[in-house]
Amino acid sequence: MLNVQHVSGGYSNESVLKDISFEVQTGELFGIVGPNGSGKTTLLKMISGILPTTKGDIYIREKKLQEYTTKQLAQIVAVLSQDSSQSFSYTVKETVSLGRYAHQKGWFQTWEDTDEEIVQRVMKQTGISAFQNKNIQQLSGGEKQRVFLAQALAQEPKILLLDEPTNHLDLSYQKELLDLLKYWTTESGLTVLSIFHDLNLAGLYCDRILLLENGNIHINHIPNEVLREERIRDVYHTEIQKQPHPKVAAPQLVLLPTYKIKTKAIQINEEMLQRTNEYIQLNAPAPLRTMSSGVIGSGIGWNHTFVNRHVGKDYNCSDHRLEMATFLKSNGFEPSETVGMMTAVILEDVSYKFFDHDSFSIFVVITAGVGNAIDVSKSEHHSYLTVPGTINTWIFINGELTEEAFIQSIMTATEAKTKALHDLKVMDRVTGTTATGTSTDSILIAATQAGEKLEYAGTITPLGKLIGKAVYECTSEAIRKSQKRKLV
């Protein structure tokens, strides 16, 4: 659809673009990104025919750009530029209707039913029908942006060139516009070339991204390859981190602020632990990076407060997350900053230990009841029943963990717990075999992310050794305490 071949050029004596070549296929959503001044707008101006090239050629549908008349080009290419806002005193509808110019015939322009239909349709698609009779001068930046987008769409182009189309739009219109562009490229074969400053939006929506650096193509590839951490760091000269989008297979980048509120090196220990008959609570002086399976605050996050709540054995609730959130709120906790677990164990039977290594330390807190003990290798013999967690393991680490170390911490802790059950000969009542855990165990790994960097937490690493020992000892002690209580 579009073929840019060895294009160079710029303004008067200043050459901005240097030997640029790339192709865009029909139906592609093609992103152009790059730092300020890298030549993105210049490139778009050349493709739209506003700015001449000094070298090279641009082909649209295999025909050179210069061979098109202005009107012919307007039937194929529509442009939404950054400075579209040069608004004369037109109404919204009049402004959109100007987009039909390229399709009107003869000296005396006629307005036909199809023109009206198209104008109404694009106004609806861009959400501006309601104020079609308003003067464009009276609109907000985002509303104007949508009017000029509607004007470009009224042109019924085959190629849509957009210079930062989302820069005035609020979150919902950004998403709506990009969803629409994606829909039109996928379903109607519209070809879209768009400049993006927001690399995450580019990563989320584009089929391919061209990264410009000082007027040269740094790379033209799929988003995952273009948005590599080292590449973006080098080209944009800033610290970022790449992570997968939580819902779709797209890369996302987060900025790493240089200015961080530096808290004093904190140490999580038993002085921070408080217990009532109703719950055990630990308030960290700063948010901790967490990975957990709590009823509240599960998954990966940052949390301040940790609550292990006692509930009766007969606790039964259709929405235990909501019920727990309500409980937390009514006790003065902020659910969005809390990892919350439940247990039927008497909280007095909690076991906790602090272990120190040269440069890091861990604090482990465990409640354990084994009424629900299960041998995982034979769990098919059990019916599915959700009851409050019976072994709740909290592991606080005063150190900086990698993602790998978080996951390995869970593995190491699970092995240690299983060994404790084995050594105490805790049995699965249904199968008569040694239990490996209980049916609803919960775990929390929470790290201060300050101090020594701990790459790994496998069983024979320094961190793994501490976790293994602490979890084994605390689980054993907590089980013994709760078993003793039953015998009394």
Ligand SMILES: Nc1ncnc2c1ncn2[C@@H]1O[C@H](COP(=O)(O)OP(=O)(O)OP(=O)(O)O)[C@@H](O)[C@H]1O
């Ligand atoms: N009309 C102009 N006359 C002379 N030089 C210009 C003109 N417009 C842009 N330039 C220069 O060309 C270079 C590339 O500008 P361009 O607008 O293409 O960059 P960009 O990548 O779109 O930047 P931004 O992200 O800031 O929008 C810059 O150094 C800029 O100063």
